[in-house]
Amino acid sequence: MGLLDPLHSLIAEYPFLTLIVGFIALGWSADRFVNASAAAAKNLGVSKIVIGLTAIAVGTSAPEIMVGIQSSLKDLGQIAIGNAIGSNIANMGLVLGITALVSPLPFADNTLKHEMPWLIGATLLTFVCLFTGAGEDHYLGVLDGLALLAGLAVILFLLARKNRATPEDLDAELAELPDMSSLKSLAWFVVGLIVLLASAHVLVEAAEAVAVEFRVSPLVIGLTIVAVGTSLPELSVTVAAARQGHPELAIGNVVGSNILNILAVLAIPALLDPQRIGVEVLWRDYGMMFALTALLVLLAFAIGSRKVITRFEGLVLLAAWIGYTFILYHQG
DSSP: OOTTHHHHHHHHHOHHHHHHHHHHHHHHHHHHHHHHHHHHHHHTTOOHHHHIIIIIIIGGGHHHHHHHHHHHHTTOHHHHHHHHHHHHHHIIIIIHHHHHHHSOEEOOHHIIIIIHHHHHHHHHHHHHHHHOSOTTEEEEOHHHHHHHHHHHHHHHHHHHHHHHHOHHHHHHHHHTSOOOOHHHHHHHHHHHHHHHHHHHHHHHHHHHHHHHHHTOOHHHHIIIIIHHHHHHHHHHHHHHHHHTTOTHHHHHHHHHHHHHIIIIITHHHHHHSOEEEEHHIIIIIIHHHHHHHHHHHHHHHOTTOOSEEOHHHHHHHHHHHHHHHHHHHHHO
């Protein structure tokens, strides 16, 4: 009897319970891992820009990245693809929709000037990567993964250059990090990493069990349950920002998360588990992500617009996500 056999039996018997536990552990460990990584780097004298670009910027997507790695290594790249695209749909429809209902969301100048153009470019690059192939199927392969990572490298370079010009942005982010000694930060780094890896493994196993039990594809599970679960941190952060009188932070958080989901998370199955993807991924799932991104761009740059997501527009975004989820439920 293997050491993991009891865990596999528990997942098979209680897939939804273990899925919930996996999400909770994933969120907790990701937060500890990111804070410990940034604190350790700070104690070692690593530059603020490097900390901002790695431990803070990319590290906040640790849940999606770990789930992508675990699922791809188990030949379940469909979950990773669904998670990357579905998280973006959930971020724009569910997260921004609910947050706008709490408080209208203005577009920050920095988001309009930098992040929105980057999101447009990343979204178009994703279409090119997903469209490769012929006939009814398309292919997401190694070259696509490298193209996505190249896009990420370009954006990180631009972000580094921007932060050199406005170092106060990084000072504000670093000020929010807890003070830790080198030993304490190392201990939390190890604990966070171990729990992060274990919880991602449990989550992927449980997602596969749910897919088998309800006879739906791993792609749909990635687009719905896994995507929503990994988007819950964004929801809590954006709602908290709106309630605390900083609604301008909400859109920036979502846009930044979406850029990383496209360029970092989607690159993982492309590199680790290259595969053909059904035409529905391009037209139904990417199409929905593109439509919501286009709506966000329209609200941001339309002539005469107040550059704000109103409560009514938030309701439209939320209704779009609910409608998309309803379609997925019926198509299975």
